[in-house]
Amino acid sequence: MSRDDAPDDARIRVGFEGHFEEIEATKISKKDILPYQPGQPLAVVGKRLDRADAFAKVTGRAKYTYDQNPKGLLYGKIVRCPHANADVKSVDLTAARALPGVKAVVDLSEALRHKSCLYAWDSVAAVAAETEAQAAAAAAAVKVEYDVLPFAVTLDDALAPDAPAVARREQQNVVAQVPRRVPSRERWEAEQKERLAKVEALLAQAEIKVEGTFETPVQIHQSLEPHGHVCAWDGESQLTVHASTQATFAVKDQLGANRAVGAQAVRVLSEYVGGGFGSKFSPEAEGVACALLAKAAGAPVKLMLDRREESTDGGNRPDSRQKMTMALRRDGTIAATKIECWGTPGPGSGGAGANNNIIYALGEVSKREYAVRTNCGEARAMRAPGHPQGVFALEAMMDMAAEALGMDAIELRKKNDSHPIRQAEYEIGKAKIGWDQKRQKTPGAQAGPIKTGVGAASSVWYAAGGEGATVRVRIHKNGAVEARNGAQDIGTGTRTIIGMVVAEELGLELRDVQTFIGDTQDPEGPGSGGSTTAPTVTPAARLAAYRAKEQLCELAAAKLNAAPADLDLRGGQVVRKDGAALPVPMSFKEACALMTDDSIDVSEKRQRNYEGYQGQNAGVQFAEVEVDTETGIVRVKKVVAVADAGKIMNHKLAESQVSGGVIQGVSYALFERRTMDRHKGHMVNADLEMYKIAGPVDCPEIDVHLMDVYNGVNNTNVMGIGEPPNIATAAAIANAVSNAIGVRVKALPITPRAVLTALAEKEATKK
């Protein structure tokens, strides 16, 4: 039903199974339509459907950026700084220019506006040649003179009293984080002092006190498809870019705004993307270099990063050191929490925080946070930035508190958690993992070297989406339907669910709708960040399809002598809303044939969010592990992931998203870490062999339970689910390991070395 057809006091039903309620539909735009309602029969949305491009992907027909091979293509290569901290004194391109096959050589310092290389493998210059080998040879022939400076590549190195300066212009290594838009820094600092004093006082008189310092490593996104572009110019002003990106429009805007690139019009295409995880929101140095090379050479250039470049200069999740102290009352409520944390964002000064004061009512909280610069590749957003690291520490604290209280770990969480969905999720997860049977009452006491245990952790996310998308729906005279939006699909299924929503509205099947995405010549779409693509795009798609349907029903109504408002589209037919038969049956195609224009062509904007049920995704995960206390090997046997994301558009795709999040979480828990060398400051494991990522045998049984929530914040009820399922996994595994062996490993990853060292330390304190 359209909002403008609805009475002003329209009410909508929101909530989830067993917890439905009716609320007044406030803040709904007059232009929007009301959301799907519980119990409303839907033919396509909510079904388990294969992704629309599954066949193209598995047969190799899907063309990724790397697969673009326009005629006359040249290969680009970036010249990279071999020093962890250096100033560029001079760049000599002559020798490189003279090499066979070389078509362009460019100095990047002007376009990137820097003369300093603040980490090893930073970009300095770029070359393009007829073959990859010629490009590599030319890159090696670029002569760069450096002033080499001392460096710091780890948190401790950069924190040391005599640490070298990581950055320039007297920028300090340690940067205290202050919230944006603080009117007065002095006043804010004074408030923090006051708050800290209050918290210290509560800690001093705590009935129960727990404390710990937790550490997480730098994690690399390691998308299967590395960053890269294929750039081609039409004359001096028009630039066409194929990009492996999660933000087609940001690539367009940023390349368009770069003066050195100097394009008047930029078109960005990204039909298929081999993963992003937060690392691909910008053209970055390699995109700028590719555009400059193509311009200088007067020919298309492909520049993809290799795995070493991807690992060192493709972004990462910052590390963390989190010092937490918690005061609890004997009833299990939390009186106060004191937090200090540090993280390394690379040479930058922010974005390395850990979200450890979330989910639970933590009483009076004092939190101070510091970004610590290092001479390492820059951190970028990564799948729920700040959350996996923060939740690892927070949930360890919750388990330690439960132990100190002699209370069940889930009971303690429920007591301090006000989210209605998570309250339900705890019970579902407990039953599915067999919490009461498998949770060790005396951790570490099992006979024999193999110990088992279970653990849990929660998450929160904010994937309601918002304005910032327009979808165009065209119904052609021959009955063909197309849906267009310029945003990309980073593997989440955006292409599929746009088609599903449109098919649902038009009474068709998914295969009847051709969805075109990943082209900035189509209407605007969001960057795929914050898990907001689905909730941002699908309401616009539904609205556009609804308006197109109105036009088609008008044509049909004239022919059928009916009122347009009485008609609807279902099962490929024009039908009466009241269920009565039409005088003559009319198919969708027959209705389309009534058009006098070429097509019905509707573009609709995503309207603002309503004041609905919940703006947050909840989520709880449970892990079951087996730990060999002689070898230190941790096997994750099972993960139960109870997840929610508003109304689930497609259970198959959503389960796949959750499984992917869990696998990446298992990998973060047990294996992944960037290792920086202390001699020369390079990442020594910049490959997929020694940068260890969970493989098939390492993956647990994953039991995904999706809650279907009628969220009432937009017309499809949908929220995103890309990030939430990655948040709690590592924390749940760490808690399960602790439950198994009776010793807490306070740093990720939980390797054999970490387990054996923790057990040996416990043994030593016993003696």
Add this chain to the structure above:
Amino acid sequence: MRPFRMAMPQSVEGACSVLKGSYKDHRVLGGGTDILSELKEGTQAPAMLVNLKAIPGLAGIAREARGLVLGALATLTDVAEHAEIKKHWPALATAAAHAATPQVRNAGTVGGNLCQRPRCWYYRHPEYPCLKKGGEICYARDGENEFHAIFDNATCNIIHPSNLAPALIAYGALVEIAGPDGKIEQVPVERFFVTPEQNITTETILEPSQVVVRVVLPAGSENAKSAFFEVREKQSYDWAVCASTVSLAMDGDVVRDARIVLSAVAPTPLRRADLEGMLKGQRITDELLAKLGEAAVAKATPLRDNKYKLILVKATLSRAIRQALKG
């Protein structure tokens, strides 16, 4: 990657003569799973690869009077799935089955597994001119060394990465090496490897003009009780951080003879005659295994980040022995 030429000799003699020829930097290509990654990283840049794949008779596994003969081009999958090897040389089958990934095992060969280069991340990184690459220092010694050697590491701290070698040594296998003069030399696998002190630029006794053609598991070696037990971080595609391989000849419940090989802990697979001596004539008890474990690490020289390997030597050794007795 630097452009290179490739020779496809039709015979072993042909291969050796190409290798002896005028190309001063040539490398042998078997399955290619190691050399290709070195070419891509630039740690090796040969002008020519000598591809052995066209030489008849180097693939496959055959029973002969002298024992079981593994062709140099037999793949790790051939070894892992060979019924006789699984039954009589289980440590070898397990070691082959645990290596790398199905794709690598399908391509990687027995000869290549013995001749593969170290995985040390300094050796593999183009920006680190380590001792093996003609440089002045071992970066691992006081650098990032959680995966490095805890024995025989005074010079270079690599660990030998071969999974097959320790099992072959435990069974007393022989490696057959062909040279340009047409002669075939037979050497115990145990003596195939050299320490960094003996030759820092290579890990084996192979001369540049020689190739491995076969490995022979001698008749009689199938009667031992044997096992391979490794610890690695990942269970999919990872390198061992420590492994023990044992082969025991038993008289009832008394050990008559023993071979013990530790691997992933030193620049070569380490046969430990001292530990073997402690078992001979003994019954296996928890006390004996505990003593054995202590003796195994008594002379270890761990680095800052790899002390945990001391615990793993003990654990893998005792697990391998227990498993061998059960098997």
